[in-house]
Amino acid sequence: MPKLTKKLVEGTAPIARDQFLWDEALKGFGLKVSPAGRRTYVFQYRVGGREARSRRFTIGVHGEPWTVEQARTEGRRLATMVDRGEDPLLEERRRRQDAVSLEIEAYVDAFTNRYLKIHWPSSWRDGAAVLKLHFVPGWKGYALSQVKRRDIALIMDRLADRPGAARLTFATLRRMFKWAVERGDLEHSPMVLMSGPATLKSRDRVLTDAELRAVWLAAEQMPMPFGPMYRLLILTGARREEVAAMDWQEIDLAAGVWTLPVARAKNNVAHIVPLSLPARQIIEALGPKRKGLVFSTTGKTAPSGFSKAKRRLDELALQQMKIEAANAGGDPDEVEMLQYRIHDLRRTLATGLQRLGTRFEVTEAVLNHVSGAKGGVAGIYQRHHWSDEKRAALDAWAVHVLGLMAPTPQGANVVPLRRRTL
Known part of the structure; x- marks a missing residue:
């Protein structure tokens, strides 16, 4: 030879x-x-x-x-x-x-349907969205096994100025690669030993639907004044001090309106807040006494002890998320709730209204912002107060929030959304 x-x-x-x-x-x-x-x-x-x-x-x-x-x-x-x-x-x-079964676009679809929808029932859309937006476009036609740690690092580098998206993208990718290893589709995850992005700065913080659900359910377990107050903050997008010092004289339950007077409103502009049905039910449930401050045991002084109450709210919310993860067959130890401030509930509502298709000017009006569309010359000549639009926006937001309160699935049995009464 x-x-x-x-x-x-x-x-x-x-x-x-x-x-x-x-x-x-x-x-x-x-x-x-x-x-x-x-x-x-x-x-x-x-x-x-x-x-x-x-x-x-x-x-x-x-x-x-x-x-x-x-x-x-x-x-x-x-x-x-x-x-x-x-x-x-x-x-x-x-x-x-x-090359066929691990093709990235098809694999992301499979992961969404077989894992995210089952184990992340309240936030699967968020996870699927970041995969489609930040991962799939650069990897069409490639197999999951071809993705290396350096490739993930490059994705995270591109999201460095978007900390919220970076955290969610990292967590979703890490879960997908772990799922692939558990199934035997991959021998090793390229994300082993990779550290996640830094904790979000508060000014960037928007709660996910899963976190918002957990905070609401945690607030339901807290007594007066903080439990009802936290739920009103979620539904109205008002500032903490504005809700804490709410006076019965400012409330017109029949008309479904809360009027924040000039003396208490920012920007020296009286602010009319339409109250959705769930918001009115929370206030009505506080009892027959309709005099003085709403969230006060004496009727004269606003509540204190916010730091202690917030710690309790966070403990209950994290506990809720861990229970739901375990019930869905996930790993409770993987569950984490990022740091957030009560003011971030306001940013979450604003972001949520945009997701629901609310006009920017209406969102600004809901938050009583004198900026952007209402600032400068436009503010002088634009006198429309968006009353009907604000009510429609807050009603839609209330429907969205209560829709998140559907029971979580046991295993793969997904329970359809239902409206929850307060």
Whole structure:
């Protein structure tokens, strides 16, 4: 058996049947010449000793890119695999299967349907959205197994100025790769040893739907004054001090309106807050006494102890999220609730209204902001107060918030959303 050379490969004339030339320098490496003159490099091997069946792996056709030396180098790689007890044909078959089953766009869809919708019932849309927006576009046509740690790092670098999106993207990708390992689709996650993005600065903080659900349910477990007060903060987007010092004289339950007087409103502008039905029910449930401050045991002084109450709210909210994760078959130890301030409930409402399609000017009016659309010359000539639009926006927000209170699924049994009464 001569050593294969370019001269020998190209000078071998075809005959009436396939003929094989075996390389003397590398056992199993050879050339097949077909009757039509096609020259193909092959590697022949056995896995499991002489009793095992001989198999032939096709390396490629002579020419670009397969020269003799390049084909021999590939043959050495295949020989090394065989020495380790690996079957090159089987590995190639798996590679081809992975190119289909692990194709990233299809895999993200599968992960969304088989994991996120089941185990992240309140926030699966958020997780699916960041995968579609920040991960899939750069990896169409590739397999999940081709993604390396450096690729994830580059994605996170691009999100460095968007801390909220960065945190959610990192958490969702980490869960997807862990799921792939658990299923045997991958041997290792490329995100092992990767540290997550820094904790969000408060000014960037918007609660996810899952966190908002947990905070609401936690507030339901807290007594007067903080339990009802926290739920009103979620529903109205008002400032903490504004709700804490709410006076019964400011409330018109029949009209469904809370009028914040100039003396208490920011920007020296009286603020009319339409009260959605759930907001009115919270206030009505406080009892028949309708005099003095609403959230006060004496009627004269606003509540204090906000720090202690907030710590209790956070404990109950995190406990709620861990219970839901366990009930859904997830790992409670993976659940974390990022730091947030009560003021972030206001930002969450503003962001939520935008998600619901509310006009920017209406959102500004709901928050009693004198900026943007209402500032400068526009503020002088624009006297429309958006009363009807504000009511429609806060009613829609209340429907959204209460829709999040649907029971969480047990295992894979998803329970349809239902409206919850207060």
